[in-house]
Amino acid sequence: MRKFETMLLLSPELSGEARESVLTFLAGIIERGGGQLLETDHWGARDLAYPIKKQTRGYYVRLVYLGPPPLVAELERNIRINENIYRFVSVRLEEETAEAPHVQ
């Protein structure tokens, strides 16, 4: 079981509950894939450094989870299907790194 972190860039126009439904959908995939969602860190809406999909703002969510490596591929496959998720970056974390809180 490895520890992973996926940073998602969601469309800013997404309403609160639409965003929640996307996140619960992804959490479901993690659980089904035998993983365990540790943390859902909402960075909130931020200005982008450059326009992405004609948007100048984006909503950032960071998912930290444990799981077998193939789970990440499955998760990303679902992320690619969802058109409200503009960008994502998945990273493998060393277990013992104390996760520094995000700072703007």
Place this chain on the structure above:
Amino acid sequence: MYNNNKRRFAPRRKFCRFCAEKDTPLNYKRPDILRDFITERGKIIARRITGTCAFHQRALTVEIKRARQLGLMIYTATHSAEVLKKSVL
């Protein structure tokens, strides 16, 4: 036989910020720290100028590229389409 010390200027001792100081977090989630390592046009500054060691410079470039991908950092200074339109006229 030539002495090159006349030409050799004495660079001030540069050090790798990530090795020396407290372990400043080096990851794409902290664009404010990474921004010290790019030019205002958005290019990654060379090691010999910032003094970072090879190991951290490699990690730095990976993190900067991730931050750029997520829209946390710019790729180039002139991004917005409006600028292009204006310059075309």
